[in-house]
Amino acid sequence: MGRKTFNIDPREPPCTLRKTATMSIFTLLTKTVGFKKDHLLGGIPMRHVLRSIAVSVAIAPALFVNTAHATSWFDYSSTPAVQITSTDFHAATLLRKVTVVCPKAGFIVANATSQFAIFPSAGGWAYVGAGFSLAINDPAPTEMDSNSAHYISAYSDGITESGATQRVASCTAGQTMNVFFMGYLQTAETASSAYNPTLVVQFFDTRI
Structure with missing residues (x-):
């Protein structure tokens, strides 16, 4: 397939997104919509938002495992x-x-x-x-x-x-x-x- 061009923010120049299996969440946001680590989301720096998302994703499997284990006993x-x-x-x-x-x-x-x-x-x-x-x-x-x-x-x-x-x-x-x-x-x-x-x-x- 050819490369896809995104132009989400009219104030920013078009950016190109290539397929990659190792692209991080921050890299994805940077390449698609031009996010910076110090950009604010609801007054909170993006680096803190992304860190919270990563922690939530990491602990979610443990919570589900404990719940399933308890209900089988x-x-x-x-x-x-x-x-x-x-x-x-x-x-x-x-x-x-x-x-x-x-x-x-x-x-x-x-x-x-x-x-x-x-x-x-x-x-x-x-x-x-x-x-x-x-x-x-x-x-x-x-x-x-x-x-x-x-x-x-x-x-x-x-x-x-x-x-x-x-x-x-x-x-x-x-x-x-x-x-x-x-x-x-x-x-x-x-x-x-x-x-x-x-x-x-x-x-x-x-x-x-």
Whole structure:
């Protein structure tokens, strides 16, 4: 191709732009529109403007990498329904389980939610109740964790309630973390099911 002539500023003579793979931003501006390092853009010397642009371009990839990395560190488990059958606090019914391996030293945050239907097993009215909690790295039979346990109870012919619980635990690089969402019946007269029990586990390498 032939050379292209640009005449952007009528006060300046035409200038010629040649193809080059190594042309810098400042060189490009100098050749096309006659910018000088001391020219002002909004009262700011062009050399400062160009330096700010270069710094922004340099750090942008690092910001995108960190964001993409953080959003990949999670796992979850969910199912339509699980019947709660255990009346033993120390051997509860497993509602959901998620196993994660920490990519580095940091923290896991576990969140569990469900809708609980609780009613007398023999019908009529009775005192009924169910509990749920999160356990981490507990051997079988897995028991309820008193630090994250919640209870729903009433004298009733049947109730439905939503429930949620959360736990935070530290972990080391490469450590396997087994997280259990557990439920149990508080009385032998209780029947209960957990609907849409969901367990979500996230990893964070630093605190705010």
